[in-house]
Amino acid sequence: MSDTVHRTMGQQSGRRSWAEPWKIKMVEPLRMTSHDERVAALAEAGYNTFLLRSDDVYIDLLTDSGTNAMSDRQWAGMMLGDEAYAGSRNYYHLETAIQNYYGYEFVVPTHQGRGAEHLLSQAAIRKGQFVPGNMYFTTTRLHQELAGGTFVDVIVDAAHDPADLSPFKGDVDLEKLERLIAAHGPGEIAYVSLAATVNMAGGQPVSMANVTALHELCRRHGIPLYLDATRLAENAFFIQEREPGYSGKPIAAIVREFCSHTDGAWMSAKKDALVNIGGWLAVRDGTLFEELRNLVVVYEGLHTYGGLAGRDMEAMAIGIAESMQDDHMRSRIGQVRYLAELLEDWGVPMVKPVGGHAIFLDARAFYPQLRQDQFPAQTLAAELYLDTGIRSMERGVVSAGRDPTTGGHNYPKLELTRLTLPRRVYTQAHMDVVAESVKAVYDARASARGLAMVYEPRYLRFFQARFEPIS
Ligand SMILES: *Cc1c(COP(=O)(O)O)cnc(C)c1O
Numbered sequence: 001m002s003d004t005v006h007r008t009m010g011q012q013s014g015r016r017s018w019a020e021p022w023k024i025k026m027v028e029p030l031r032m033t034s035h036d037e038r039v040a041a042l043a044e045a046g047y048n049t050f051l052l053r054s055d056d057v058y059i060d061l062l063t064d065s066g067t068n069a070m071s072d073r074q075w076a077g078m079m080l081g082d083e084a085y086a087g088s089r090n091y092y093h094l095e096t097a098i099q100n101y102y103g104y105e106f107v108v109p110t111h112q113g114r115g116a117e118h119l120l121s122q123a124a125i126r127k128g129q130f131v132p133g134n135m136y137f138t139t140t141r142l143h144q145e146l147a148g149g150t151f152v153d154v155i156v157d158a159a160h161d162p163a164d165l166s167p168f169k170g171d172v173d174l175e176k177l178e179r180l181i182a183a184h185g186p187g188e189i190a191y192v193s194l195a196a197t198v199n200m201a202g203g204q205p206v207s208m209a210n211v212t213a214l215h216e217l218c219r220r221h222g223i224p225l226y227l228d229a230t231r232l233a234e235n236a237f238f239i240q241e242r243e244p245g246y247s248g249k250p251i252a253a254i255v256r257e258f259c260s261h262t263d264g265a266w267m268s269a270k271k272d273a274l275v276n277i278g279g280w281l282a283v284r285d286g287t288l289f290e291e292l293r294n295l296v297v298v299y300e301g302l303h304t305y306g307g308l309a310g311r312d313m314e315a316m317a318i319g320i321a322e323s324m325q326d327d328h329m330r331s332r333i334g335q336v337r338y339l340a341e342l343l344e345d346w347g348v349p350m351v352k353p354v355g356g357h358a359i360f361l362d363a364r365a366f367y368p369q370l371r372q373d374q375f376p377a378q379t380l381a382a383e384l385y386l387d388t389g390i391r392s393m394e395r396g397v398v399s400a401g402r403d404p405t406t407g408g409h410n411y412p413k414l415e416l417t418r419l420t421l422p423r424r425v426y427t428q429a430h431m432d433v434v435a436e437s438v439k440a441v442y443d444a445r446a447s448a449r450g451l452a453m454v455y456e457p458r459y460l461r462f463f464q465a466r467f468e469p470i471s
Pocket of ligand 1: 065112113114115137139140195199228230231267268269270271278279
């Protein structure tokens with residue numbers, strides 16, 4: 001078919017579809033289950049999707065963490081692993097990739113994101129200090145608390161409203177931060193903990209204008225600014241799309257500019273960086289680096305492997321470069337939006353605007369008949385699994401844990417169930433099945449009765465808590 005004919009047909013149909021900038025080379029069979037099998041599996045798992053066996057799951061949208069499909073280049077890189085205990089060449093490849101793409105001088109590899117959070121919290125927080133941040137993240141806040149710090153949420157109010165359509169709901173409210181600094185003095189602020197995008201707010205981005213102003217404010221008070229760069233490439237896509245002056249800039253350039261406003265960053269490479277395991281921490285301050293490099297040998301491994309195999313570091317170095325490609329990111333977020341549009345057409349309530357890595361269903365709006373301590377979002381995750389074998393995750397009162405002082409539940413404004421899309425894994429047809437299942441559960445919403453928690457672990461309870469249906 002000639003080019004002209006092709007173009008004419010396109011004009012006639014009036015359609016221009018997006019598609020993935022890759023094709024499939026290897027497939028992994030999925031197991032479909034019967035309704036009876038799912039009823040049994042869910043009861044066995046204590047109505048917690050984290051406790052299901054993955055063999056009992058059809059479409060796994062629990063998380064985008066470590067569930068990415070690696071490219072043929074990354075798999076080829078795995079074969080080039082240099083498994084030397086010290087000075088592996090793959091470490092130097094990783095160091096160079098982080099220096100080039102993120103722009104920090106000193107790099108410490110870690111086994112995953114929380115390893116980096118642990119080291120940074122131990123090195124940079126003095127007991128009793130405050131750590132302001134743009135909404136909490138589960139592991140981030142816990143490591144800050146274990147180091148003796150107190151997390152304070154300084155995100156803009158819009159982030160707590162699932163219907164607010166502001167383009168940058170991840171931004172820090174600079175006045176909230178100024179008030180905290182004025183109340184306690186800059187010496188009592190360990191650092192500002194900035195995440196881009198903000199996972200718990202629905203994958204909402206931070207604007208370049210906000211990080212620029214935040215950096216200026218921090219510098220004025222002598223407070224360091226550290227960045228959770230776990231989904232910074234996705235954040236850069238939103239800046240490119242929404243912020244004046246950035247529409248012609250490549251994702252990689254936006255990432256580099258964003259990082260230039262911060263003093264260091266950590267990353268769970270299991271997200272943006274398209275690997276199954278890995279993380280890192282990188283800073284500009286040589287003295288802090290000395291401390292971090294000393295701590296890493298206690299908790300993770302030598303400073304040139306940080307709990308990873310050489311091959312994992314190679315896959316990460318290649319994945320970082322792939323994650324910054326504009327056509328990759330367009331299709332990554334295009335798939336999230338495809339699913340969102342189907343759900344939106346059917347009036348399913350969710351957090352808007354839709355963020356970078358997931359759809360966050362608004363469980364309060366699904367189940368107005370349930371009190372928050374009857375766990376609406378956990379209930380919705382259970383119902384979705386029963387319907388078609390789709391696995392999602394609770395992001396509501398269970399994830400928010402308990403107040404360390406009062407011991408009562410933290411009651412977050414957002415009570416959400418997350419459908420998280422792994423990168424380069426599922427097809428558009430899978431998205432159709434997911435949307436239809438959510439619709440079926442939404443249509444049956446009036447019959448939901450909620451759950452009671454019957455087992456609660458001490459830390460990060462959402463991972464291992466068990467529930468029973470309220471009869
Ligand atoms: C996943 C995640 C982390 C923790 O990383 P792990 O690799 O799971 O330890 C930290 N911050 C954010 C925003 C995350 O999404």
